[in-house]
Amino acid sequence: MNTLTSRIARGVYRPGGQLPTERQLRDEFSVSPMTVRRAVNILIDRGLVTTTRGRGTFVRSLDLGEAVFRLQEVTDQWASGGEVDVQLLEASIIPATAEVAAVLKIAAGARTVYLRRLLLREEVPIVYHREHLIYDETRPLVEALLQVTSLEGLLRGTESAGLPSGDLTIQATALGSRAAELLRMPPGSPAFCLEHVFNDFDGKPVSWGWFLCRSDLFRLSTHVGADRYARGHEEA
Amino acid sequence: MNTLTSRIARGVYRPGGQLPTERQLRDEFSVSPMTVRRAVNILIDRGLVTTTRGRGTFVRSLDLGEAVFRLQEVTDQWASGGEVDVQLLEASIIPATAEVAAVLKIAAGARTVYLRRLLLREEVPIVYHREHLIYDETRPLVEALLQVTSLEGLLRGTESAGLPSGDLTIQATALGSRAAELLRMPPGSPAFCLEHVFNDFDGKPVSWGWFLCRSDLFRLSTHVGADRYARGHEEA
DNA sequence: AAGTGGTCTAGACCACTAT
DNA sequence: TAGTGGTCTAGACCACTTT
Incomplete structure (x- = not known):
């Protein structure tokens, strides 16, 4: 109607x-x-x-306030305009800092997996990703994640392990020196920061990380109110 | 269920x-x-x-990609933590620049209303807003908008005129010198830029503007996947 | 052919608001 | 009391996929 x-x-x-x-x-x-x-x-x-x-x-x-923005749009932008490569910069097992331990609800100093990735489209770096994971020998989570080299795999991300839920936050931020260098932007350039925490079936956090996106390449847009659907005269 | x-x-x-x-x-x-x-x-x-x-x-x-962010959250953040004042910095009738004319689909040089506003919470500037409106003597739109001094009124915005639809875009940006000064931040500080175009019933654009928000005060967050709703054992 | 989701009918009944 | 939205029943039929 x-x-x-x-x-x-x-x-x-x-x-x-x-x-x-x-x-x-x-x-x-x-x-x-x-x-x-x-x-x-x-x-x-x-x-x-x-x-x-x-x-x-x-x-x-x-x-x-009604407006809703879909993250799909951003991830589509990542994928559009060329093949996207996921480059693994670092994968190391390090003790959790106090900050990481607090978010992942583990003991400070407990072993965590630290991953750094760079997404490149047509050889041009577009997104920098850092992630802390709880290290658990009993689960093959880490191995699964290390082998993520496709954009699809990264977005579904922890899907390989079948995680059911997560919390996301977007903020505007300025690039630090290392991030700026990796993304080939001047330090202090504005960027989108997408922070994520993924949870396991028991509701406990498993992963904490950030996607840093060049602000000149990505945006969120949407439409509010009527029209855009039908200005004609059909049903519903 | x-x-x-x-x-x-x-x-x-x-x-x-x-x-x-x-x-x-x-x-x-x-x-x-x-x-x-x-x-x-x-x-x-x-x-x-x-x-x-x-x-x-x-x-x-x-x-x-499933994640959706609600702008409501941002406007709630504006309103939380104290009374919000809307301060009108400028209201003038100026000829449309080529850029403005292109967006509003009017002739370059046609008369437009230019508004600049500052949102203050407890005397502290938090959002800077600029807006271009088509000047139309036959409609009381301008007068209605000039009298918007409450946050509620600004968000419903062009509601007074009963506009039915609009397009919104969010980008991360760096504050220019004037915006930085008004928001009492260092120039180049990261900020959310919420751009809006509102349309009339005939589908034609009426208003074009931007909200610049201090990035340290505002964020978008959401939850994806199951839980957060029920970990118990009820219906649906 | 059998099993799946998808849509719809023609009512019944409930909860709430106005008068 | 009359009118409103809100929920539900117990089927019917359709479109599609699998075997």
């Missing part, structure tokens, strides 16, 4: 205004209540309308 | 593995097919599972 989306985009239903009741919509389109419900639900989680039980369905006005 | 989410998080259903068929789930939980369908749909758009018609439902392995 993109008809509804279209009507909102074209201003037939104005922000703040009320949509027809679900029973009216059912009659207008000659569908079952369940079908109307699903259509309205789609509009709700697109953020186009809000509903209040006992009152009705209303068109939301544009709110910047 | 968070039971399913919980089972995935706890590893009962492993990444790559197959879930029971929808008919099995219907019997196990004694619900109607439609209910199972909805539960599975929720898992699908959380990115936890994929389905293939004629084959079955499978647990997805973790993919960084």
Whole structure:
């Protein structure tokens, strides 16, 4: 029922205004209540309308906070424009610093695996990645990760071990001297920093790391509000 | 039916593995097919599972690309920790430069409204905003925007005029000298740049602007994969 | 042919809001 | 009390994949 989306985009239903009741919509389109419900639900989680039980369905006005950015877009940018190589710069077993130990919830000084990688596209460095892993002899996690040389493998990352969840944070940052040198940028250049912590099935952290991305090559973009879907006059 | 989410998080259903068929789930939980369908749909758009018609439902392995970041989090950060004032630095009518004209799809030299604002939290500048608007005497848009002095009003922004859609882009950038001075940071400091273009009902651009945010104060974070919802043993 | 997900119907009932 | 959104049932039928 993109008809509804279209009507909102074209201003037939104005922000703040009320949509027809679900029973009216059912009659207008000659569908079952369940079908109307699903259509309205789609509009709700697109953020186009809000509903209040006992009152009705209303068109939301544009709110910047609704915007969602998909990381997919960034990883697509990594892959676009040429073959991407993953180059392993370092793989060593080192004792955890206090900081690493705190995040991974292990004892300070416990053995961890430290990995540094550089992603290159057509020989040009585009992303620098550092990662700390809990060292566990009983699991083949490390071996699996060492052999990650494809971009696909790195993004699915710890997938080889089948990890179920993780936390991600994006910040704007300035490149340090080593990162800048590796990425062939002036020190202090702005960059995206994507920090990640992956957890095991028991909910305990297993991996902590950062992707540093040249800011001139990557961005996050999105669309808020109606349109972009339909300005025509089709269904739903 | 968070039971399913919980089972995935706890590893009962492993990444790559197959879930029971929808008919099995219907019997196990004694619900109607439609209910199972909805539960599975929720898992699908959380990115936890994929389905293939004629084959079955499978647990997805973790993919960084699934991650979505909500701008709401940033605007919440703006508002948290104290009262936010919106200070209007400049409001002038100027001819459009070639660049502005191209984005707003008007003639170069056409009259535009140029606004500069500073967001302050507890007297401390946190966000610098610049915006170009099409000047249209027939609409009270400008007057409405000039009177925006609350954070809420700025975020809903052009809402006063009831605009239906917009495009947003986030980039990491380095502060220029004027922005740095206003934000009381060293020039070249890293910052988030949130660029926006808002459109009218006819789909034509109306406004183009940028929010520059101190990177030390703001971040985007999110969670991917299972858990965070339920590690217990409830429904859905 | 059998089994899978995907969509839909035509109602029933509930929770809430307005009057 | 009447009208609203919200949830659910118990089937039917379709599209697709596997054997």
